[in-house]
Amino acid sequence: QVQLVESGGGSVQAGGSLRLSCAVSGYTYSGNCMGWFRQAPGNEREGLALIGSSGWTAYATPVKGRFTISRDNDKHIMYLQMNSLQPEDTAMYYCAAGRSRSCYWTQSSYAEWGQGTQVTVSS
Secondary structure (H helix, E strand, O other): OOEEEEEOOOEOOOOOOOOEEEEEOOOOOOOEEEEEEOOOOOOOEEEEEEEOOOEEEEHHHHHOEEEEEEEEOOOOEEEEEEEOOOOHOOEEEHHHHHOOOOOOOOOHHEEEEOOEEEEEEEE
């Protein structure tokens, strides 16, 4: 059974940092693309960062330069380091495991999703 479990969310003041983790089990982790997404109340879920098995990365414009995605293929964990957080970053954050090695922003390209971890940034 595939499981993705996010952790590391919480409340932080504007300008602060958080590091999210996504532990993966029961999945062919090492070869496929992985990604972080978020959904704020009233908004659609949006892609933030993608990472391929070789370490290739891509970032959405709102988080470029502030967030860093990484993965440890040996430990089956993916991370999202978030710096310079702003109130508009408040959302539920999800990790996702892709259906293939290729990385796409399209959410249907991701076969498995975690339950999410809440991030709240106060001004």
